[in-house]
Amino acid sequence: DADVTQTPRNRITKTGKRIMLECSQTKGHDRMYWYRQDPGLGLRLIYYSFDVKDINKGEISDGYSVSRQAQAKFSLSLESAIPNQTALYFCATSDQGNTIYFGEGSWLTVV
Amino acid sequence: AQKITQTQPGMFVQEKEAVTLDCTYDTSDPSYGLFWYKQPSSGEMIFLIYQGSYDQQNATEGRYSLNFQKARKSANLVISASQLGDSAMYFCAMREGLGWDSNYQLIWGAGTKLIIKP
Numbered sequence: 643d644a645d646v647t648q649t650p651r652n653r654i655t656k657t658g659k660r661i662m663l664e665c666s667q668t669k670g671h672d673r674m675y676w677y678r679q680d681p682g683l684g685l686r687l688i689y690y691s692f693d694v695k696d697i698n699k700g701e702i703s704d705g706y707s708v709s710r711q712a713q714a715k716f717s718l719s720l721e722s723a724i725p726n727q728t729a730l731y732f733c734a735t736s737d738q739g740n741t742i743y744f745g746e747g748s749w750l751t752v753v
Numbered sequence: 754a755q756k757i758t759q760t761q762p763g764m765f766v767q768e769k770e771a772v773t774l775d776c777t778y779d780t781s782d783p784s785y786g787l788f789w790y791k792q793p794s795s796g797e798m799i800f801l802i803y804q805g806s807y808d809q810q811n812a813t814e815g816r817y818s819l820n821f822q823k824a825r826k827s828a829n830l831v832i833s834a835s836q837l838g839d840s841a842m843y844f845c846a847m848r849e850g851l852g853w854d855s856n857y858q859l860i861w862g863a864g865t866k867l868i869i870k871p
Contacts, residue, residue, distance in 0.1 A: 742788075
C-alpha cells in the first residue's frame with residue numbers, strides 16, 4: 643500500500659459543485675501539503691499544515707479550503723468548482739528531513 | 754523573475770546513453786536545497802535526489818547524480834546508462850532555507866520531458 647493515499651484518483655465534476663479530495667498517510671509525519679499541477683508547469687502550493695492545529699495558505703489558496711482531521715488526514719475542498727481548477731492535485735507529507743513524499747495524484751476535471 | 758529554469762522542454766536520448774538535464778536557479782539565500790523529481794506518465798511524483806547548498810560533494814543516488822556548480826547556480830541531473838523506464842517528466846525544485854521550519858515551500862521548474870529511444 644502507498645504511504646500517501648489520495649482519493650478519488652480521478653473525478654469529473656460540474657461547475658459550481660462542491661468537491662473534496664482526501665489524503666491519508668501512514669508515515670507518521672506532522673507536515674502535510676496540497677499542491678496543484680497544471681500542464682507544462684511545476685507544482686504550486688495551495689495549503690500546508692505543520693500539525694493538526696496549524697494550517698496555512700500557500701501560493702494559490704483562493705477558491706480552496708482544507709481540513710486537517712487528524713495527523714494522518716488532510717482534505718482539500720473546492721466549495722464551488724470552476725473550470726480553471728481543472729488540474730492534477732497532489733497531497734504530500736514530510737518530516738523535518740529533506741524529502742517530501744507525494745501521493746499518486748488526483749486528476750480533477752471541472753466541466 | 755524565474756527562480757528555477759529548466760531550458761530543455763523535451764529531450765530524446767538513445768537507450769544506454771548518459772543524459773544531462775539542465776537546471777539553473779536564482780536565490781539570494783545562502784542556505785537552500787535543490788531537488789529533482791521524476792513524474793512518469795501515470796502522474797505520480799517520485800523523489801530522485803537532493804543537494805544542500807553547503808554540501809561539499811555532489812549528491813549521488815544509484816544511476817542519478819547531481820552536477821552542482823554553485824558559482825554558476827546550476828544543478829544539473831545526470832542519469833547514467835539510460836533505460837526505457839527513464840522516460841518521464843523531470844522536475845527541478847528549490848527550497849530556500851535549509852530547515853523545514855524556515856521555509857515550507859518548494860519552488861518548481863517547468864520540467865523536461867525525457868524520452869528514451871530503444
